Amino acid sequence: MILYSVQCGAGHVFDEWFSNSADYDTRAAAGDITCPDCGDTHVTKAIMAPSVGKSAQPEHAGCGAGSCQGGCPYAGGF
Secondary structure, eight states: OOOEEETTTOEEEEEEEEESHHHHHHHHHHTOOOTTTTOOOOEEOOOOOOOOOOGOOOOOOSSSSSSTTTOOTTOOOO
């Protein structure tokens, strides 16, 4: 399952679940996605910001993995 934010022609943004990206394409082309605010069936994917977790942050390089002192550029960022 994949969650997309979609936007209707009137500008309402809402979330909708799809089996996969092809499911979105099929349902959008058929007009099977309905805006809950106005009932519009002409929807497009809304721009979404990526969700980035802590694991995506860079590793410490040569500073003792968390024992940083003032000079490390990663000090205070973890």
